[in-house]
Amino acid sequence: MSERRKKAKAGERGISDLLRRMHDVVAAVASAQERLDKLTAAIASHVDSDVCSIYLRQPSDELELYSTIGLNLEAVHKTRLKWGEGLVGVVAKSQQPLVTSEAPLHPNFAYRPETGEDPLHSFLGVPLIRSGKSLGVLVLQNRASRRYTDEEVGAAQAVAILLAEIAASGELFDPHTTAEVGEMLHRPEWFAGQGVVPGVAFGRAAFHEPPTPKHKVFARDAELEAKRLEDGLSRLQASVEAMLSNSALEDAPREVLETYRLFAYDRGWNERMRAATRSGLTAEAAVEQVQLENRARMAQIKDPYLRERMHDLDDLSNRLLRHLSGESAAPAVLPDEAILFARTLGPAALLEYDRGKLRGLIVGEASATSHVAIVARSLGIPFVSGFVNALSIAEEGDEVVIDGDLGEVHIRPTQEIADSFREKRALQTQQKAALAAERELPSVSRDGVSVDLLMNVGIPLDMAHLESTGALGVGLFRTELQFLIGAQLPRAGVQQKLYGEILEQAAGKPVVFRTADLGGDKAAAYMQRREEANPAMGWRGMRMAVDRPGLFRPQMRALIAAAAGKELNVLFPMITVAREIDAARALLNREIEFRKRRGREMPSAIRLGVMIETPAAAWRIGEFADRVDFLSIGGNDLAQFYFAADRDSEMMRRRYDPLEPGFLSFIARIAGAADAAGKPLTFCGEQSADILMAAALVGVGVRRFSSPASAIGPFRRLVRSLDIGELSAWVRERIDEPQRPLRGEFEKFLVSKGAALS
Ligand code: PEP
Ligand code: MG
Numbered sequence: 127m128s129e130r131r132k133k134a135k136a137g138e139r140g141i142s143d144l145l146r147r148m149h150d151v152v153a154a155v156a157s158a159q160e161r162l163d164k165l166t167a168a169i170a171s172h173v174d175s176d177v178c179s180i181y182l183r184q185p186s187d188e189l190e191l192y193s194t195i196g197l198n199l200e201a202v203h204k205t206r207l208k209w210g211e212g213l214v215g216v217v218a219k220s221q222q223p224l225v226t227s228e229a230p231l232h233p234n235f236a237y238r239p240e241t242g243e244d245p246l247h248s249f250l251g252v253p254l255i256r257s258g259k260s261l262g263v264l265v266l267q268n269r270a271s272r273r274y275t276d277e278e279v280g281a282a283q284a285v286a287i288l289l290a291e292i293a294a295s296g297e298l299f300d301p302h303t304t305a306e307v308g309e310m311l312h313r314p315e316w317f318a319g320q321g322v323v324p325g326v327a328f329g330r331a332a333f334h335e336p337p338t339p340k341h342k343v344f345a346r347d348a349e350l351e352a353k354r355l356e357d358g359l360s361r362l363q364a365s366v367e368a369m370l371s372n373s374a375l376e377d378a379p380r381e382v383l384e385t386y387r388l389f390a391y392d393r394g395w396n397e398r399m400r401a402a403t404r405s406g407l408t409a410e411a412a413v414e415q416v417q418l419e420n421r422a423r424m425a426q427i428k429d430p431y432l433r434e435r436m437h438d439l440d441d442l443s444n445r446l447l448r449h450l451s452g453e454s455a456a457p458a459v460l461p462d463e464a465i466l467f468a469r470t471l472g473p474a475a476l477l478e479y480d481r482g483k484l485r486g487l488i489v490g491e492a493s494a495t496s497h498v499a500i501v502a503r504s505l506g507i508p509f510v511s512g513f514v515n516a517l518s519i520a521e522e523g524d525e526v527v528i529d530g531d532l533g534e535v536h537i538r539p540t541q542e543i544a545d546s547f548r549e550k551r552a553l554q555t556q557q558k559a560a561l562a563a564e565r566e567l568p569s570v571s572r573d574g575v576s577v578d579l580l581m582n583v584g585i586p587l588d589m590a591h592l593e594s595t596g597a598l599g600v601g602l603f604r605t606e607l608q609f610l611i612g613a614q615l616p617r618a619g620v621q622q623k624l625y626g627e628i629l630e631q632a633a634g635k636p637v638v639f640r641t642a643d644l645g646g647d648k649a650a651a652y653m654q655r656r657e658e659a660n661p662a663m664g665w666r667g668m669r670m671a672v673d674r675p676g677l678f679r680p681q682m683r684a685l686i687a688a689a690a691g692k693e694l695n696v697l698f699p700m701i702t703v704a705r706e707i708d709a710a711r712a713l714l715n716r717e718i719e720f721r722k723r724r725g726r727e728m729p730s731a732i733r734l735g736v737m738i739e740t741p742a743a744a745w746r747i748g749e750f751a752d753r754v755d756f757l758s759i760g761g762n763d764l765a766q767f768y769f770a771a772d773r774d775s776e777m778m779r780r781r782y783d784p785l786e787p788g789f790l791s792f793i794a795r796i797a798g799a800a801d802a803a804g805k806p807l808t809f810c811g812e813q814s815a816d817i818l819m820a821a822a823l824v825g826v827g828v829r830r831f832s833s834p835a836s837a838i839g840p841f842r843r844l845v846r847s848l849d850i851g852e853l854s855a856w857v858r859e860r861i862d863e864p865q866r867p868l869r870g871e872f873e874k875f876l877v878s879k880g881a882a883l884s
Contacts, residue, residue, distance in 0.1 A: 565596030601832020667700025761811020825857030
């Protein structure tokens with residue numbers, strides 16, 4: 127046996143000894159405080175740490191030192207830290223372990239002289255979580271500056287599961303405090319997070335990951351637990367297979383489920399759980415322990431794609447727990463008006479819920495570009511993200527209001543709060559109905575200028591909005607999403623089927639297929655990953671496509687075949703210099719010739735466009751225009767490179783407002799150059815969803831837009847309320863002026879002219 131393996135085996139035995147000792151302590155008759163002190167002593171004597179302390183959450187939300195070995199005993203029941211204060215507060219609030227070899231240097235370190243912690247350097251804190259709530263924190267500290275190993279963190283987490291169970295029993299508080307803690311956990315709360323899908327929704331809290339049924343932590347019979355785990359895994363695998371063959375899920379991207387299958391059979395994951403059962407845990411506790419380790423890893427991963435995959439794994443762990451408890455692993459049955467809370471949620475899991483009952487979504491962590499957000503947007507479900515805490519505060523059935531515009535969540539709202547949101551929702555419903563009624567109206571200004579409004583599409587579900595919004599067509603179909611969700615490169619046949627269906631659903635309206643903008647942070651699992659410091663400026667888009675014809679050519683083949691007999695519009699992303707167009711065009715031509723030679727039906731026309739997403743491309747519009755049939759401004763990337771500000775960075779989000787003379791004059795120049803070259807130009811960045819920015823872009827001469835579906839109705843109404851001649855004069859007068867924010871002034875001008883801004 128290798129040294130490493132021997133060590134791991136010894137570690138497993140160690141944890142199981144400790145857990146057994148803890149088990150004996152819990153079983154002995156003693157007061158809650160005595161029991162806690164004995165547990166602290168057992169843990170301290172077992173682990174290589176100078177201090178072992180337990181902090182418990184109080185009615186005030188403070189964390190009180192309840193028991194310690196190693197700190198001054200006078201500090202017990204005296205030292206308190208606020209929620210989020212000090213390292214202990216951070217652990218409780220974030221519900222994540224915190225490990226540092228130099229605690230005093232940590233930005234959140236809070237010094238408490240009464241504890242006598244001066245000589246301590248290293249810190250390991252794990253939260254005591256029960257039913258999604260942080261009930262306290264277990265802390266290990268050492269004088270030496272040392273690194274705690276993954277095994278030690280894992281052991282601390284296993285111990286924390288048991289401690290949380292004792293804390294949840296309420297035996298550690300007097301009855302008055304127990305009542306107060308209960309009240310504290312049920313007061314009205316609100317959170318400000320991130321709006322992902324707009325809209326106001328009311329409903330009752332339902333949990334995607336229902337609190338796992340109570341289960342034992344220690345195994346009486348390790349072999350039996352190992353067998354239970356294997357049975358659970360087999361049932362999980364069978365259920366994923368069943369999901370895949372369920373024809374009711376046809377419209378869900380199949381590839382998403384394929385990823386689940388991949389994980390369900392993942393050897394590394396299965397093996398780590400097996401090891402945990404060998405260390406003396408029950409099958410359920412083993413799954414939870416590995417899940418906690420994964421969540422800790424997830425917190426450190428920056429790559430959005432990998433994070434999404436870790437979320438999928440978290441989802442599978444929950445399913446496995448439900449299989450082990452004998453509950454059905456089917457999604458929870460939703461109450462009639464459900465606001466679904468999830469720590470993480472995969473798009474497949476979302477699609478499994480009854481859409482008729484789902485009113486809103488709160489996901490601890492999800493970005494606006496995550497797959498689950500894209501699906502929720504397609505379904506029109508208001509969605510907010512950005513707070514894991516909301517999950518620990520709400521309880522099943524609690525009244526909840528969410529506002530996807532403001533990114534707010536109100537749990538158990540007061541009457542006044544609920545009333546004001548009801549009013550807002552009523553207003554929104556009226557506006558929506560009014561906008562839908564206007565979908566047939568021409569998007570022409572008061573002075574007779576026509577502005578074409580098309581729609582951005584990410585997944586096939588979006589196509590339903592083509593009719594409801596009255597969009598003229600699809601101005602941007604982001605094909606790479608199909609590449610990202612799969613476990614393997616989608617074959618040309620699979621791609622062809624999708625593109626064919628999209629054209630079918632478009633029913634004659636034009637569709638612009640943007641070729642896969644892969645690479646950088648949009649790396650598919652099967653692609654060889656390259657570390658790049660600045661992936662947005664790295665090997666992506668057409669750069670990758672021309673270097674890897676194996677990726678690009680099957681897509682061209684699929685597009686040409688899918689559009690047989692119809693018009694095909696192909697758009698190349700991330701072009702920087704004209705010769706990249708020539709290289710891509712040559713590859714496209716080879717596929718055209720290939721199909722012609724085989725005598726197959728061709729598209730009735732093939733039109734080619736390029737995206738203007740880099741300042742280099744914007745500077746040479748004429749050269750580009752000569753080579754293509756149409757141009758498209760990718761405003762998201764163009765603004766990112768113009769301001770040199772990462773579009774995904776939270777810190778940069780509001781730093782530069784594109785509604786300023788410099789950026790607007792830049793767009794005016796592009797629009798003028800496209801016009802001079804006689805090539806149609808579409809603006810397809812998300813900025814057109816901002817009504818003031820949409821007006822400004824019209825003001826600088828853009829006449830064709832592709833926008834998210836929800837932005838089209840308000841945009842049409844805006845155009846119909848404008849005198850574009852007057853608007854253009856106002857904007858053009860200012861774009862050559864020195865740089866300054868124009869937003870406030872511009873809004874006043876538009877309001878004074880009676881423009882429809884909402
Ligand atoms: C853009 O950059 O504006 C664009 C439309 O492409 P994406 O957002 O997919 O990068
Ligand atoms: Mg782009």
